[in-house]
Structure formats: C-alpha cells, structure tokens
Amino acid sequence: MRVVVAGSSGLIGTSVVAALRGSGHEVVRLVRRRAAAPDERGWDPPAGRIDAGALDGVGAVVNLCGAGVADKRWSDSRKQVLLDSRTVPTEVLAAAVVEHGVPVLVNSSAVGYYGDTGDDVVDEQAPAGSGFLAGLCRRWEAATSAAEGRARVVRMRTGLVISPAGGLFGKIRPLFALFLGGRLGDGRQYMPWISLDDAVAAIRFLVEDDEVSGAVNLTAPSPVTNAEFTRTVGQALHRPTPWVAPAFALKAVLGEMAEEGLLAGQRAVPRVLERHGFRFLHPALGGAVAAAVER
Numbered sequence: 517m518r519v520v521v522a523g524s525s526g527l528i529g530t531s532v533v534a535a536l537r538g539s540g541h542e543v544v545r546l547v548r549r550r551a552a553a554p555d556e557r558g559w560d561p562p563a564g565r566i567d568a569g570a571l572d573g574v575g576a577v578v579n580l581c582g583a584g585v586a587d588k589r590w591s592d593s594r595k596q597v598l599l600d601s602r603t604v605p606t607e608v609l610a611a612a613v614v615e616h617g618v619p620v621l622v623n624s625s626a627v628g629y630y631g632d633t634g635d636d637v638v639d640e641q642a643p644a645g646s647g648f649l650a651g652l653c654r655r656w657e658a659a660t661s662a663a664e665g666r667a668r669v670v671r672m673r674t675g676l677v678i679s680p681a682g683g684l685f686g687k688i689r690p691l692f693a694l695f696l697g698g699r700l701g702d703g704r705q706y707m708p709w710i711s712l713d714d715a716v717a718a719i720r721f722l723v724e725d726d727e728v729s730g731a732v733n734l735t736a737p738s739p740v741t742n743a744e745f746t747r748t749v750g751q752a753l754h755r756p757t758p759w760v761a762p763a764f765a766l767k768a769v770l771g772e773m774a775e776e777g778l779l780a781g782q783r784a785v786p787r788v789l790e791r792h793g794f795r796f797l798h799p800a801l802g803g804a805v806a807a808a809v810e811r
C-alpha cells in the first residue's frame with residue numbers, strides 16, 4: 517500500500533517510515549520544505565497546501581505532526597504553537613483525505629486527553645479531562661472531523677514513548693546515569709508508557725487492520741506510578757534513585773507544564789488494541805527500559 521506520513525522526521529515518524537517500508541509498503545513523506553528526494557512531497561500546513569499528486573493512489577495517511585510539548589516553558593504564545601502545530605496540519609490532512617478518497621487516516625493524539633485521572637483505570641471510553649493538555653487533545657482529535665464517516669479514522673492517544681533516541685526517556689536517562697535520578701513530587705502519579713518498538717508496531721497495525729477506528733490508547737498494558745518508573749530505570753542503569761524533585765520546585769521552574777505533564781497522570785490501558793489482538797513486544801516496563809538501555 518502507498519502510505520503518506522506527515523511528521524516523518526520525528527522520533528516516532530523516523531521508525532514508522534522504516535517499519536512500513538520493511539513490511540513492503542511504499543512510503544511518501546510530507547516535508548514542510550521543498551521536496552528534495554524521490555519519496556518526498558512538499559506541504560505547507562498553515563497555507564493549506566499539499567503538492568499536487570501527493571495523495572494520488574494513497575491507501576493511508578499517518579499524521580505524527582506537532583511541536584514538542586516538553587521542549588519549552590508554556591507561555592501563552594508557546595501554547596498557541598503547540599495547539600496550531602497539531603490542529604492545523606490535522607485539518608489540512610483530513611480535508612485532503614476526503615478530497616482524494618483516501619480510505620484511512622491514522623492521526624496522533626495523546627493520553628493527556630484524559631486529564632489527571634489519579635488511580636482510576638482509564639480506557640478509550642473515558643471522557644476528556646480538564647486542563648490545557650486535555651483541551652489541546654480534544655481540539656486535535658476534533659480536527660479530524662471532516663474525514664469522520666468518509667474514511668476509517670483512528671485517533672491514537674499515545675503515552676510516554678520509551679526510546680533511547682529521544683523523547684522524555686532520552687532526556688532523563690543521562691540524569692540517571694549521573695546518579696541524579698529521582699521521583700517527581702510524591703511519585704504516585706501514573707505514567708502510561710509504551711516502548712518505541714510497540715508504538716511503531718501498533719501504528720503499522722492500525723494502518724493495516726480494517727476493523728479498528730476511533731480512539732485507541734497507544735500505551736502498554738501495565739502503566740506504572742512515577743515512583744515505580746524511577747525505580748525501574750534506576751535498576752536498569754544500575755544507579756540508586758534517592759532524589760525527590762519536590763512538586764513546588766518543579767512548578768516554580770517549569771510552571772503549568774510540570775503540573776500537567778509531570779505531576780499529573782493517567783492509568784491508561786490499551787483496551788482497543790488488546791481487543792483487536794495486538795500483541796505487545798514489551799508488556800512490562802522492565803523489558804522496555806532494558807531494551808532501550810541496550811541500544
């Protein structure tokens with residue numbers, strides 16, 4: 517199948533492109549600059565423009581776009597960038613999917629959709645929560661609406677991706693290696709995580725499986741608390757984790773991002789993936805962290 521991938525240069529996108537090609541799909545990458553390689557097509561989301569012919573004969577569009585949520589402090593203007601870099605490309609792609617009769621749109625969202633859910637187990641039926649991230653995810657998912665009913669639309673609510681190459685785990689790993697690992701706040705907040713291998717395999721599964729549509733949690737079946745996450749990473753790196761980053765200090769330094777991104781959590785489970793028979797390579801955090809550390 518010919519698959520168009522947007523956001524293909526990112527942590528997940530790079531591996532998704534390789535995995536789709538590895539299983540025989542033809543991948544076309546949408547790039548936000550002039551296309552320079554045979555597999556590239558240009559697009560300009562704010563202008564609503566996609567190179568002519570980019571969606572011809574395409575069987576699925578995978579959208580992995582978005583400015584980094586944890587890259588900068590959330591000023592009002594940064595929040596607007598986080599929102600626009602997700603809703604605008606999604607709206608453009610949803611309209612293009614309809615215009616060109618593409619049968620499948622697999623679009624990113626995040627577990628932040630649920631807000632802070634404490635100890636409650638949340639599956640895809642749970643309602644949207646409150647706060648900036650939940651509102652962002654709600655609007656991000658709503659941006660697919662033009663394609664609903666016209667294509668099979670999947671809204672992936674992804675958890676923290678465990679990868680040696682980047683993301684939050686890539687950032688905190690050097691701290692742990694320097695004996696600076698520790699829990700965040702009281703450590704009781706749940707962290708829904710997924711290994712990069714499983715995130716990529718799940719995206720391929722969602723492209724290929726005709727039956728799945730709607731919201732899908734891309735999270736491992738065993739979310740852990742931040743305290744357990746910290747212990748597991750420490751054990752994998754053979755480092756003690758005695759430190760505690762107090763909630764007040766995190767809020768003082770990182771503001772709202774700390775409150776919603778680090779001190780709040782979701783005990784999210786992948787009900788839809790499991791119901792459709794998806795098999796996780798790394799169902800437990802220890803194996804996922806060990807695999808990331810070995811690379």
Ligand SMILES: NC(=O)c1ccc[n+]([C@@H]2O[C@H](COP(=O)([O-])OP(=O)(O)OC[C@H]3O[C@@H](n4cnc5c(N)ncnc54)[C@H](OP(=O)(O)O)[C@@H]3O)[C@@H](O)[C@H]2O)c1
Binds near residue numbers: 585625626
């Ligand atoms: N990694 C995680 O733990 C995680 C967790 C939950 C949800 N997600 C979501 O999953 C998607 C992929 O995640 P990732 O970790 O691969 O992200 P990433 O490494 O930050 O890559 C995102 C890609 O989005 C594109 N992008 C960046 N700024 C943009 C902007 N202003 N407008 C439009 N596109 C922009 C870029 O691709 P191009 O330069 O090729 O256009 C970039 O490579 C994102 O939507 C992210 O929010 C990730």
